[in-house]
Every structure is written in C-alpha cells, then in structure tokens.
Amino acid sequence: MNDAYETLRALRRRYQTMDYTPRRAAVNQEYVALADRLGLPRERISGRYDLAWAYAMGDDPAKALPVCAEFFALWEDHPGAVQGRAEGPSAAMIACYVAVSLPQVPLAECEKLLERFHQQVQKAGVGERLWQLHACDFCLMTGDLAGAQVHLDRFRATPRDEISDCAACEASNAAESLLKMGRREEALETVRPVLSGALVCESQPWGVLSVLIHDALDHDDPARALAYGRQLARHDLDSPSDLVCAGALLRLSAFTAPERGAALLERCLPWSFGLWDQDLLFRFYLGAWTFFARLGRDREVLTLRLPARFPLYRADGRYACAALADWFYNAASEIAGRFDERNGYPAYQKALDAARQSLDRGEDGP
Amino acid sequence: MAEQYHFQVNLGGMLDILSNHLYKSPDVFLRELLQNGVDAVTRRRREQPGWTGGRLTVALEPGRRLTFRDNGAGLDEAEIHRFLAVIGQSSKTELEDGRIPEDYIGRFGIGLLSCFMVSDSIVVHTRPAKGGPGHCWTGLPDGTYTLEPLTDCPAGTAVILTARSGAEGYFQREKIAELVRYYGLALPVPVFFAGETAQLNGVPEDFSAVSRSQLLAFGEWLYGETFLDAVPIQTKHLSGVAYVLPYATSPTMKTGHRIYLKQMLLTEQGDTLLPPWAFFLRCFLNTRGLRPTASREDFYEDEALFRARDEFAAAVGSYLTALRRSDPDRLRQIVDIHAQAIKAMAVWDDGLFRLFIDYLPFETSEGAMTGAALKDAGEAYYVATVPKFKQLRPIFMAQGRLLICTGYASDGELIAKLAADFSLPIEPLREEAMEGVLQQVTPEEEQALSGLLLAADDALSVFDCRSEARRFFPGELPALYAMSDDVQFLRQVQSARDLSDGIFSDALSSLLDSVETRPLATLYLNLNSPVIQRLSRVRDGALLRGAVRLLYVQALLAGGHPLQGEELRVMNQELLGLIERSAGSAQEEGVR
Numbered sequence: 001m002n003d004a005y006e007t008l009r010a011l012r013r014r015y016q017t018m019d020y021t022p023r024r025a026a027v028n029q030e031y032v033a034l035a036d037r038l039g040l041p042r043e044r045i046s047g048r049y050d051l052a053w054a055y056a057m058g059d060d061p062a063k064a065l066p067v068c069a070e071f072f073a074l075w076e077d078h079p080g081a082v083q084g085r086a087e088g089p090s091a092a093m094i095a096c097y098v099a100v101s102l103p104q105v106p107l108a109e110c111e112k113l114l115e116r117f118h119q120q121v122q123k124a125g126v127g128e129r130l131w132q133l134h135a136c137d138f139c140l141m142t143g144d145l146a147g148a149q150v151h152l153d154r155f156r157a158t159p160r161d162e163i164s165d166c167a168a169c170e171a172s173n174a175a176e177s178l179l180k181m182g183r184r185e186e187a188l189e190t191v192r193p194v195l196s197g198a199l200v201c202e203s204q205p206w207g208v209l210s211v212l213i214h215d216a217l218d219h220d221d222p223a224r225a226l227a228y229g230r231q232l233a234r235h236d237l238d239s240p241s242d243l244v245c246a247g248a249l250l251r252l253s254a255f256t257a258p259e260r261g262a263a264l265l266e267r268c269l270p271w272s273f274g275l276w277d278q279d280l281l282f283r284f285y286l287g288a289w290t291f292f293a294r295l296g297r298d299r300e301v302l303t304l305r306l307p308a309r310f311p312l313y314r315a316d317g318r319y320a321c322a323a324l325a326d327w328f329y330n331a332a333s334e335i336a337g338r339f340d341e342r343n344g345y346p347a348y349q350k351a352l353d354a355a356r357q358s359l360d361r362g363e364d365g366p
Numbered sequence: 367m368a369e370q371y372h373f374q375v376n377l378g379g380m381l382d383i384l385s386n387h388l389y390k391s392p393d394v395f396l397r398e399l400l401q402n403g404v405d406a407v408t409r410r411r412r413e414q415p416g417w418t419g420g421r422l423t424v425a426l427e428p429g430r431r432l433t434f435r436d437n438g439a440g441l442d443e444a445e446i447h448r449f450l451a452v453i454g455q456s457s458k459t460e461l462e463d464g465r466i467p468e469d470y471i472g473r474f475g476i477g478l479l480s481c482f483m484v485s486d487s488i489v490v491h492t493r494p495a496k497g498g499p500g501h502c503w504t505g506l507p508d509g510t511y512t513l514e515p516l517t518d519c520p521a522g523t524a525v526i527l528t529a530r531s532g533a534e535g536y537f538q539r540e541k542i543a544e545l546v547r548y549y550g551l552a553l554p555v556p557v558f559f560a561g562e563t564a565q566l567n568g569v570p571e572d573f574s575a576v577s578r579s580q581l582l583a584f585g586e587w588l589y590g591e592t593f594l595d596a597v598p599i600q601t602k603h604l605s606g607v608a609y610v611l612p613y614a615t616s617p618t619m620k621t622g623h624r625i626y627l628k629q630m631l632l633t634e635q636g637d638t639l640l641p642p643w644a645f646f647l648r649c650f651l652n653t654r655g656l657r658p659t660a661s662r663e664d665f666y667e668d669e670a671l672f673r674a675r676d677e678f679a680a681a682v683g684s685y686l687t688a689l690r691r692s693d694p695d696r697l698r699q700i701v702d703i704h705a706q707a708i709k710a711m712a713v714w715d716d717g718l719f720r721l722f723i724d725y726l727p728f729e730t731s732e733g734a735m736t737g738a739a740l741k742d743a744g745e746a747y748y749v750a751t752v753p754k755f756k757q758l759r760p761i762f763m764a765q766g767r768l769l770i771c772t773g774y775a776s777d778g779e780l781i782a783k784l785a786a787d788f789s790l791p792i793e794p795l796r797e798e799a800m801e802g803v804l805q806q807v808t809p810e811e812e813q814a815l816s817g818l819l820l821a822a823d824d825a826l827s828v829f830d831c832r833s834e835a836r837r838f839f840p841g842e843l844p845a846l847y848a849m850s851d852d853v854q855f856l857r858q859v860q861s862a863r864d865l866s867d868g869i870f871s872d873a874l875s876s877l878l879d880s881v882e883t884r885p886l887a888t889l890y891l892n893l894n895s896p897v898i899q900r901l902s903r904v905r906d907g908a909l910l911r912g913a914v915r916l917l918y919v920q921a922l923l924a925g926g927h928p929l930q931g932e933e934l935r936v937m938n939q940e941l942l943g944l945i946e947r948s949a950g951s952a953q954e955e956g957v958r
Contacts, residue, residue: 026777062855063855070861073870095870095873104877104879109869113869118867245953
C-alpha cells in the first residue's frame with residue numbers, strides 16, 4: 001500500500017514537471033486511475049483538475065469535458081477535499097471553453113456552462129476578469145458585437161487576480177477578440193508587447209501569431225504574414241493543441257516553402273485522427289486546404305508519407321493536390337456548417353470565404 | 367492609541383514543545399552544541415583576521431557530566447543577557463545587513479534549550495576573546511537563570527551539562543564519538559576529546575580531487591557497504607559523493623543519505639534536495655547557500671534548492687556520460703542493477719536518454735530486449751497496461767510479432783521517444799491493428815459460427831460492442847476485447863454523464879447523442895478455444911446470451927479495463943444465472 005502511495009506521489013511530481021503534451025496527459029491519467037483505485041478523494045479530485053488542464057493545454061481539449069464533470073461530481077460528494085479557491089472557477093472555465101469548441105453541444109448548454117463558470121467565480125471571489133473575456137468571446141461567437149463590447153470594457157475595468165490568464169495570454173486573447181470585431185489597429189497595438197517578446201508564456205506568442213497570419217493573408221498583407229510566420233516557425237509543434245499553429249504555417253508555406261509545408265503536414269496529420277475538438281480541426285483543415293489549393297496551381301502531384309488511416313491514403317505516396325485540397329476543404333466546410341448552425345452566426349463560413357478570396361486574388365504570396 | 371501587552375511564555379511548556387515536537391530525538395543536543403561552537407569560532411575568525419586556532423573539545427565524566435568547550439569569540443555580560451536569556455534571539459541574526467553570513471550555521475536562537483532534553487541544568491562558562499571578564503551563567507528548566515563573575519576562565523565558551531536521570535547514555539564516550547561523527551563529520555572545525563590528539567571529524571573539502579578508490583574506501587568506512595561506484599559531486603551548492611548502491615532498490619526505500627548544511631548534518635532524507643530518481647544512490651553531500659527549516663531537519667524549497675537539484679542531476683549525468691567512454695562494462699553493470707532509476711532519469715533528460723537507451727531493458731513478447739535490440743527489431747506494437755500485455759503476449763508470440771509492454775513506470779515515454787527519435791516502426795497497438803494480428807477464419811467457419819455471432823452481437827449491443835470470430839493462441843483464451851480511442855473516449859463520457867447531473871449531464875448527453883454511428887468495440891471470439899467451439903453448437907438462446915456477456919466482462923477484466931455500472935450488474939446477474947442453471951442441472955441429475 002505504501003508503495004502505491006509513493007507511486008502516486010512520484011506520478012504527480014513527474015507530470016507536474018512535464019510540458020503540456022499527450023505524454024503529460026497519459027502520466028496524469030495514470031495518476032487518476034491509481035487515485036481511483038486507492039479511493040483517495042483529495043487525490044481523485046486534484047488529479048482530475050490537473051488532467052483537465054493537461055487535456056486542454058496539450059492534447060485533445062474535448063477530453064477535458066467529462067473530466068471536469070467528474071471533478072464537480074466528486075467535489076460535491078467530498079466538499080472538504082478542495083482547499084484552494086481557484087479550482088472551481090478554473091475547472092468551470094475549462095468546461096465552458098471546451099463546450100464551445102464542440103458544435104455537438106447546443107448553444108443553450110454552452111450558455112449554461114458560461115453561467116456556471118460565472119457562479120463559480122462569484123462563489124470563489126476570483127476570476128471575474130477571466131470570465132469577462134470569455135463572455136466577450138462567447139458574444140463574438142454568436143455575432144453579438146454590442147454584448148462583446150460590454151464584456152470587453154468590463155474586462156479592462158476589472159483588476160487582475162490570481163486566476164487571471166497571464167498577461168501574454170490576456171493581451172493575445174483580447175487582440176483576437178478585437179480582430180473579430182474588425183478593429184485591427186487596436187488589436188495590433190494590444191498585442192505589440194507579446195510580439196516584441198516583452199510578454200511571453202508557454203502558449204504565446206504562438207497562438208496569436210497563428211491568428212495574425214490568417215488575418216494578414218485575409219487582408220492581402222503577405223509581407224506581414226511572412227514576418228509572423230518566421231516568428232511562429234521557431235515554435236516546436238509537439239501536441240494536437242498545436243494544430244492551430246500548424247494550420248497557419250501550412251497556409252503560409254504554400255507561398256514560401258512547400259517542402260517544409262509537406263513535412264509539417266506529414267508530422268501533424270496523425271494528431272487530427274480521432275480528435276474531438278472541432279475548432280482545432282477546422283483551423284488545421286483550413287490551413288491544409290489552402291496549402292494544397294495554392295500548391296495545386298504549380299504542381300499536380302505531391303509525394304507524401306501519410307498514414308494508412310487517412311481516408312485518401314495511397315500506398316505509393318503520390319497524391320493529387322487537387323484531391324487533397326477538396327478533401328480538406330470539404331472537411332473544414334462541414335465543421336464550419338455545424339458551428340455556424342449551432343451559433344446562429346456564420347463566423348466559420350466567413351473564415352472560409354476570406355481564405356477563398358485570398359486564394360482567388362491569385363499570385364498574392366509574399 | 368491602544369495599549370500594548372506582552373505574551374506570557376511558559377518556558378516549561380516551550381521546552382516540552384522543543385523536546386517532544388520540534389526535535390525528533392535528544393541526539394540533537396550535540397548537534398546544537400557543535401553548531402554553536404563552530405559559529406563562535408567563525409565569529410572569532412571574523413573579528414580577529416589571521417587567527418586560525420579554532421577547535422572544539424569534549425571532556426567527559428562518563429554517565430555524569432559533559433563539558434563542551436570552544437575557543438571561539440565568547441560572550442560578554444550584555445551578550446549573555448541578550449542571547450542566553452531570550453528565546454528566539456541568536457547571536458548570529460543581526461549581522462551583515464540583517465542577513466546571516468554564509469559561514470554561520472544557526473539562526474533560530476533556540477538550539478541551546480535542546481540541552482535540557484539530557485541535562486537538568488545548563489552551565490555556561492564564557493569569556494570574550496576580544497577581552498573582558500569571564501562569567502558563569504546557569505540556566506534551569508523552570509526558566510530562571512543566575513549570572514556570576516568567573517575569574518579563572520579561558521577565552522571562549524564551555525557548556526557544562528549534568529546527566530538527567532535516564533539520559534546517562536548520552537554521557538558515554540562511544541555515544542559522543544558517534545554523534546560527533548554523525549552530525550559533525552564534515553565540520554570545518556576539528557573536534558577532539560579533551561587531552562587527546564585524534565580528531566573525531568574531518569573530510570576533504572573538494573571531492574573531485576579524491577581518487578575513486580579513496581572515495582569508495584571512505585564510503586565503506588562511512589556506511590559499512592561496498593559500493594558499485596562513487597560519483598564525485600562538486601558544484602556551486604553541493605560538494606560530496608554519490609555512491610551507487612550495489613543492489614536494486616525501489617523509490618520507497620529510504621537510502622540513508624548524509625546531507626549536511628554548511629558542514630553540519632541536516633538530514634538523512636534526500637526527498638527534498640535530490641531528484642526522485644536518485645533512489646539508487648546513497649549520498650554524502652555538504653550543501654551551501656540553501657535554507658534550513660526551523661527544526662533544521664530539512665531544506666526550504668526555494669529557487670536555490672531547485673538549482674542545487676539541477677546541479678546534482680547534471681553532475682551525475684556528466685559522470686555517467688564519461689563512464690560510457692572510460693569504462694562501458696561498469697556502466698553496463700550499473701544499468702543492469704538500476705534500470706528502473708536510470709529509466710526515470712532518461713525520461714527527464716534528453717542527453718541521458720541518448721546515452722542509456724541502448725542499454726535499457728524492456729519487457730516484450732520475446733523476453734527482455736534492450737533499446738539497441740528494439741532499434742533492429744523492425745515493426746512492433748506496444749500496449750500501456752501490464753494486464754493487456756499479458757493477455758496479448760501469447761497471441762503475438764504465436765504470430766511471430768513483437769509486442770512491447772509499456773505498463774511500467776517510464777517505459778511508455780521511453781518507447782514513444784525511441785520510436786520518434788530514431789524513426790522506428792513502433793506504434794501503440796490500436797484496435798485497427800488487431801485486424802492484422804489475429805488470424806482470419808474461413809468462410810465455412812464463419813458460417814458455422816453465425817448463430818453464436820448473432821447472439822453475441824445482440825447481447826453486446828447494449829455495451830456498444832460487436833463480435834468477430836478469429837483464431838489465435840493460446841486456445842485457453844476464449845475472447846479478446848479491443849476498443850478504439852473513440853470508444854474509450856465515449857465510455858468515459860458515458861461514465862461521467864452517469865456520475866453527474868444538471869448542466870454537465872446535459873452537455874455530455876448532447877455529445878453522446880451527436881454521434882451518428884456509435885463506434886463499436888470488438889469482442890474477438892477465439893475459434894481455437896474449446897469453450898467457443900462448444901458454444902458454437904449451443905442452440906439455447908438464453909444460455910448463449912449469458913455466456914457471451916460473461917465472456918465480455920471477463921475479457922474486459924483481463925484487459926485491465928475498469929467495469930462500469932451496467933457491466934458490474936450484468937456480471938452479477940449472469941453469474942447467478944449460471945449457478946442457478948448448474949444447480950438445476952445437478953438437481954435433475956440427482957432426481958434421475
């Protein structure tokens with residue numbers, strides 16, 4: 001029995017020192033399974049809290065949803081087992097963030113999860129600033145620009161607290177919201193400290209660079225996209241949550257370095273298999289579609305080593321660019337349709353249209 | 367303005383707290399005496415640059431009295447009142463801009479009181495080395511003290527203790543020698559018995575300059591063990607030796623380190639300072655620049671501690687890296703004995719991974735194979751649980767395919783890294799791969815089994831599982847359960863939904879409902895199994911249904927999958943049904 005407790009402690013020490021990747025999630029899963037077997041309420045709950053973060057940050061975020069549900073159910077059964085005040089709001093935030101990335105979850109349920117997140121914030125007395133930014137994003141997802149502005153103002157007026165996102169993530173997320181509101185200059189100003197390296201973290205500037213690459217290409221500014229791409233290329237892509245970055249780099253590399261783009265696709269495509277997070281998939285598929293569509297203008301066939309699980313798999317490795325472009329476009333389009341229908345607002349279709357227009361403008365590469 | 371009051375402190379109660387709660391054993395009284403003595407010598411060295419004569423002596427009347435003397439700075443009358451009479455006041459706490467100088471050991475000003483654990487009084491004879499009269503201070507456990515002038519007193523301080531009833535054992539020569547070596551082996555000030563020349567303590571300051579054979583001899587003297595190897599450690603925060611144990615150990619084993627802070631023993635536990643994989647080492651380490659806890663029995667976890675831990679890891683890593691070139695046989699011997707610890711190290715450090723992976727053993731369907739052998743083994747699969755591996759091993763053996771077990775600590779990460787870094791065709795075993803691993807049955811056999819398969823599909827549909835007929839070895843294994851990542855995720859969603867209510871239950875239900883075609887797990891029925899062959903001839907639908915459901919649950923358990931509520935219920939129900947049926951048959955036999 002003592003060995004089991006020691007193993008439990010060793011597993012925790014181990015995963016706490018790892019980067020957020022599927023490997024960390026696997027070690028964390030092992031911890032949860034052992035805590036369950038030992039029947040330790042505190043460890044079962046804290047292990048799930050950590051596991052939800054591990055899935056959200058470095059694996060398939062969708063996997064965090066059942067984990068958050070179990071976290072709250074166990075917490076209800078063992079109210080004294082959670083000591084800190086950050087856990088409730090943070091777990092509710094993860095659940096809400098994951099649900100909006102799953103078009104299968106109806107909007108009304110996403111709204112309830114957002115409300116629950118706010119209830120946890122009010123109960124714990126921390127997280128108001130974090131919640132306001134999520135509420136802003138939620139409004140943008142449904143096309144409610146006025147509501148988004150209200151929450152953005154409240155976000156700015158609320159002081160930071162112990163569970164606020166780090167300054168780099170806050171600036172990046174606010175900039176992304178501003179871009180969705182069409183305020184590009186303000187967005188670029190907001191994110192300037194992140195791009196200059198004054199504010200960095202594990203997730204940034206990589207996440208915001210991906211957004212900015214799409215934005216620059218959508219707005220016919222290839223030079224700016226290329227500058228962002230050079231920065232983003234320094235990021236080591238090592239988990240499914242990096243599919244966002246992979247999508248942006250793929251879109252860009254059709255113009256700049258097709259071979260590097262092909263290698264990137266070979267590396268990242270396996271992460272997309274069985275992935276439940278539809279937003280990640282959409283962003284990856286959009287990048288892959290534009291990559292092959294643009295590449296298809298110069299060459300008909302590309303040799304790639306793709307896994308046998310890929311529906312268009314060919315043993316000889318010779319793929320028609322047009323066929324690949326069609327496949328990725330259809331996959332992206334299908335996801336866009338499901339999101340837009342759920343949200344009652346065509347944000348995803350608009351992203352596809354903007355990329356299409358950028359392609360149609362012709363030789364617009366950097 | 368509010369009036370100020372002072373807490374009333376019950377010294378007797380304080381002493382009880384110190385002796386029964388703060389300190390683990392009365393042994394520490396000697397540690398505190400050593401510490402005060404060294405600090406007094408250090409203070410005199412600072413006050414009188416060029417003076418190098420520091421020494422500590424212990425005079426004994428066995429079983430009765432102990433006089434512990436230092437020839438350090440000594441105290442004047444004002445300092446006696448201030449430092450010996452106020453708990454929490456240390457003579458070292460007000461130096462150098464409020465910071466304790468690096469070469470001072472103590473800080474809390476409560477150490478002397480620990481002497482009351484072995485003595486009914488504490489008598490201190492002291493005279494300042496800088497000049498001035500001597501004094502005799504006598505403190506009693508009731509919190510009172512007296513102070514008298516002392517004419518015949520050398521410079522420095524002598525602490526005189528008289529054995530309490532029951533503490534006589536601490537006033538014996540062997541015990542004192544043992545405690546001096548235990549606590550003060552690495553002290554920078556020599557310790558002697560009064561009138562003798564043999565030093566009781568003393569080790570080298572820089573271990574990197576000592577030969578391997580000398581280090582091993584020192585380790586043998588210190589620990590009474592012949593170690594496999596000795597790794598000298600010399601870094602900014604650490605100085606000493608890490609000895610490689612000559613036998614395999616587990617992470618839970620307490621290895622009895624000797625970890626000193628500024629040459630004074632702090633702890634035998636390495637949990638705080640050393641990396642978790644260091645359980646195969648026994649360390650003799652002196653530390654610098656780290657902070658002790660109040661009880662002086664461990665370190666504060668701060669940035670300096672983390673740096674020291676990294677330095678330790680780097681020093682061990684560098685040594686082993688060099689060993690690969692200088693003495694590969696010894697390295698192989700170390701790996702053979704301590705594979706588990708080295709695997710844990712290799713997971714943490716890319717350099718160590720590259721260094722060790724060729725030597726490290728992994729459990730496979732073909733027995734233990736090293737990383738080097740796996741590099742040449744061609745296509746292989748791995749499974750993450752030991753039960754699953756045990757279930758599949760005979761199947762893979764029969765097929766001549768290679769299966770690796772990654773159910774042990776660190777193996778999963780190492781195998782995945784091995785495959786990625788060396789581009790090897792080693793993959794996790796997914797459900798799809800099972801199709802290629804298990805032997806197909808002929809159309810005739812399929813036809814013969816169709817009744818059983820139909821009954822099985824019907825019985826298992828509630829578990830999102832279908833059946834397939836295959837042949838595999840061993841024949842004693844009637845069924846094998848395999849599920850894809852999707853099935854696994856949906857099982858977790860379902861389980862979480864059953865556990866939750868309200869909004870989470872709704873959201874998870876929506877997720878489940880959105881799956882148009884539920885991915886199904888597969889129960890492979892083994893046509894080589896006599897049980898399956900007999901079941902294929904059974905026409906009793908209820909019996910078939912019950913048997914298949916039991917096979918399903920048994921295959922889940924054999925594969926290490928946790929059972930969900932409905933599966934537990936089915937197991938109980940079907941087992942009872944079978945017992946009833948058997949009992950009924952037996953009764954009918956009896957009637958006949």
